[in-house]
Amino acid sequence: PWLGSIDDPDAFVPALMAGTYKLSFNGQATITSIGDPVQIQNKKYDATTNLTTADVVVQKGNWLVYLAFANTKRTEASATNTGVNNIRLLRPGYHNRPGDLFRQEFINAVSHFPVIRFMDFVDTNNTNPDFPGVTEWADRVLPSHAMLRGAPWEYVIELANLTQKDVWINIPVAATDSYVQSLAHLLKDNLHQDAVIYFEYSNEVWNPGFTQYDYNLAAAKSEIQIEIDGGAATTLNDDAGQCDRNDETLWGGRRYVKRMKEIGDIFIETFSPGNRSSFETKIRPVFSWQIGGWIPYYSCVLTWFENVYGGGSVKEHFYGLAGAAYVNADGAAANATPAQLLATMISNSEAGRGKKRDTPTSWTTGEGKIGMAEIADIFQIKALQYETGPDNGGGSATNVRNRIKANRAPGMKDLLLHDLGTNWFNDNLIHGDLAMYFVLCSSYTRYGSWGATEELENMHTPKLKAIYELAGIVEDNEGPTFPGNVSVTMSGTDAILTWTEATDNVAVTHYRVSDNTSALATVLASEDLTVTLPDYPAANLGNLKVTAVDAQNNVSGFNSVTTGIEEDQADNVLSVFPNPFSDSVTVMFNRGGRLVITDMLGQEVFRKYVGKSAGRIVLPLQHLPDGVFYVEMIYDGGRSSGRRIVKR
DSSP, X not given: OOOGGGTOTTOOOOGGGSEEEEEEEESEEEEEEOSSOOEEEEEEEETTTTEEEEEEEEOTTOOOOOEEEEEEESSTTSOTTOOOEEEEEEOTTXXXXXXXXXXXXXXXXXXXXSEEEOTTTTTOTTOSOOTTOOBOGGGSOOTTOSSOXXXXXXXXXXXXXXXXXXXXXXXXXXXXXXXXXXXXHHHHHHSOTTOOEEEEESSOTTOTTSHHHHHHHHHHHHHHHHHHTTSSOOSTTOXXXXXXXXXXXXXXXXXXXXXXXXXXXXXXXXXXXXSOTTBTTTEEEEEEOOTTSOTHHHHHHHHHHHHHHOTTHHHHHOSEEEEOOOEEOTTOOTTOOHHHHHHHHHHHHHHHTOBOOSSTTOTTOOBHHHHHHHHHHHTTOEEEEEEESEEOOSSOOTTHHHHHHHHHSTHHHHHHIIIXXXXXXXXXXXXXXXXXXXXXXXXXXXXXXXXXXXXXXXXXXXXXXXXXXXXXXXXXXXXXXXXXXXXXXXXTTEEEEEEEOOOOSSOEEEEEEEOSSOEEEEEETTSOSEEEETTOOGGGGGGOEEEXXXXXXXXXXXXXXXXXXXXXXXXXXXXXXXXXXXXEEEEEESSOSEEEEEOTTSOEEEEEEOOSSOEEEEEEOTTSOSEEEEEEEEETTEEOOOEEEEEO
């Protein structure tokens, strides 16, 4: 489901979520939609294979796909309400790739960044048993499970290997030593050899809003109670010179770093048996705590750690400490404009810098990012951010439309460059290390406009432009050329489509086959450039199109089987500006005809005849939703090259 349209003034929904989904399952059932209206078409049951298939057609703008299965029969001979199994729903554009775990567009998007944090991916929050329950390796999610609450570790490995990226993982709060050891072996045996593993103990164990906080604190209290009752001694409530030894919250922090050490020791021994050579080079434990709270807590906990494990032990067991220094618009007027919200966020970023201790020994002072970085320097480790970015959530609907607009505004780039560049990486008092942006893609609602983009097909948002600049990533704005020589033949009821390769200034990664109803198929650039579309209506062959996609998800215009037209010649140039746009665009052309704008599904959203000679025209397009569109000029005997435009 895509929640953005609830609050979004533009009701934005990613274009490629619409189209035809291919549903299949073993058994029989009556299927109805109880979410947004969708169409269930071409439903068939094959008694020989006990397979039901159907098309689930989602119209553009709809986002809540909620299917109900009633009158189920596991086999034709089974009683009613015995269930079905092997349910599969293939999204538009991937009907021909049932074995693919990830969309190529997702792989392309992720591949630009050096590290992937998998906290939400594996569903870290609020999934632990109550203390004293534990999570054993046999309890983990497996790819073979019928329903997944969070992704299995095997999927973490597959994505990291496909993209050749480092990983940041979150160890379950109730995981036993045996679980940790099995996970370490799984990663060592299967993760690509160049991968570095950052890890933290669960997520935000400092946060009372999560059940992992309750678990960790209960475990700390239990350890102390055992000592009080005459059992094994503990150091969790020892006096270490900083903070109140009877502070229960402090016990939780101390248990956190103790458990981090235990987990780190297991990982390091697994990756470099008999020595610690894998520490930092391969295994990077990160003490992640609350930067928005009382900064001296980091010092309290780490001072205790060295009191227990010896001087210098922090830098021997932790790569760094981390916070989540989000920037927000708290204090802005209830009717603040997007520009005013961004200005408030700049001020918030300045305030978030904080300050150093009043004196080197005044451990109860120090604030914000500077205060955290100072503690990292004292213990000779790195300062990181386990999450960062703009936080305009909270759940209130007050001024939510402008809060969302601020996250799309061009000024968001400048805000992030200031907050993460000026006030993190380039600040001489902070000299920040790795900062993990939260998150790559999301809807924008009253609960937050977190995503660096709202659709993976648009990798050129103001947020991403800032991230590229900060990370030294070269932004590629140039799309591929048209695929050539598109042709189709029928083999019985199947359509067989072929084409020749497109070229790109970086690399074409894949081709998208679509028609006037939906994206249909994906073919990787490394594969044979052909696809078979089963049971395709011959009357619709003229609507088939092939689009090339490059490594930054830029697309070519499409080439149609009806014309097989190649890319523009020198005499049919088309220019469109500004791009991105909000209300209107100017189109300049040196040969007229029918000016056509289509969305990412190839569906026409605008058409205008502009005469046959060269000219210039302003198009009012404020009625279009935010998203990516293609402009081209069609004339007798040809067409111009398509121009990608972005409305926001």
